[in-house]
Amino acid sequence: xxxxxxxxxxxxxxxxxxxxxxxxxxxxxxxxxxxxxxxxxxxxxxxxxxxxxxxxxxxxxxxxxxxxxxxxxxxxxxxxxxxxxxxxxxxxxxxxxxxxxxxxxxxxxxxxxxxxxxxxxxxxxxxxxxxxxxxxxxxxxxxxxxxxxxxxxxxxx
Numbered sequence: 001x002x003x004x005x006x007x008x009x010x011x012x013x014x015x016x017x018x019x020x021x022x023x024x025x026x027x028x029x030x031x032x033x034x035x036x037x038x039x040x041x042x043x044x045x046x047x048x049x050x051x052x053x054x055x056x057x058x059x060x061x062x063x064x065x066x067x068x069x070x071x072x073x074x075x076x077x078x079x080x081x082x083x084x085x086x087x088x089x090x091x092x093x094x095x096x097x098x099x100x101x102x103x104x105x106x107x108x109x110x111x112x113x114x115x116x117x118x119x120x121x122x123x124x125x126x127x128x129x130x131x132x133x134x135x136x137x138x139x140x141x142x143x144x145x146x147x148x149x150x151x152x153x154x155x156x157x
Contacts, residue, residue, distance in 0.1 A: 013080030125155030
């Protein structure tokens with residue numbers, strides 16, 4: 001399969017994601033197509049999320065990708081995504097949330113789908129919500145169903 005040479009910005013809204021952010025960054029680093037810019041918008045974490053991201057980046061950054069941390073106090077996901085879009089340097093913007101671990105070809109699949117029909121302004125990925133406690137299981141089962149994939153904004157381009 002040929003490589004796509006389209007520049008992308010990945011936007012990740014976060015709030016107290018110290019337990020999941022490095023796992024997400026590890027999975028982004030191994031994507032078949034990596035973003036040229038990663039923007040993390042922090043809504044006011046108090047658990048060391050920003051420090052964890054910076055420490056991870058200092059150790060694992062990769063050529064051709066830059067990281068921008070934005071302090072977006074009280075910017076919950078929608079506003080945080082908008083702040084990220086305002087700072088994007090590229091026409092293609094990819095969204096994901098902390099706590100999601102995408103397949104290795106996630107960005108590539110979204111991009112190929114978006115490019116296959118230029119009249120379609122966006123491509124949405126599928127999320128499988130996997131709760132880890134009884135309350136999350138109850139919420140997921142009522143909201144989405146268990147073991148059911150759904151189109152989701154935090155997996156889109």
